[in-house]
Amino acid sequence: MQTLHIRTIYTQSRRIYGRPLITEKLRTAGLSVGHRRVGRHLKQSCFQDTTVQGGVQQRSRSCH
Numbered sequence: 001m002q003t004l005h006i007r008t009i010y011t012q013s014r015r016i017y018g019r020p021l022i023t024e025k026l027r028t029a030g031l032s033v034g035h036r037r038v039g040r041h042l043k044q045s046c047f048q049d050t051t052v053q054g055g056v057q058q059r060s061r062s063c064h
Helices: 001-013 019-028 035-044
Strands: 050-053 056-059
Touching: 001 019, 001 035, 019 035
Parallel strands: none
Antiparallel strands: 050 056
8 A cells, every 4th residue: 555655656756756755744644654664665667766967857767
């Protein structure tokens, strides 16, 4: 259930939001989650981080 919420927030943010912002969004939506749980879900689902440098989005290619 929480994975669905995490995936939704992640895709709505155009894959820019990371663990802290996703945790904040889930808490404001009324869900009781911790940042470590959100981090585990992101890691297990192999979501790729996106960073914005110089106005260009760059994705890491690793899936740790």
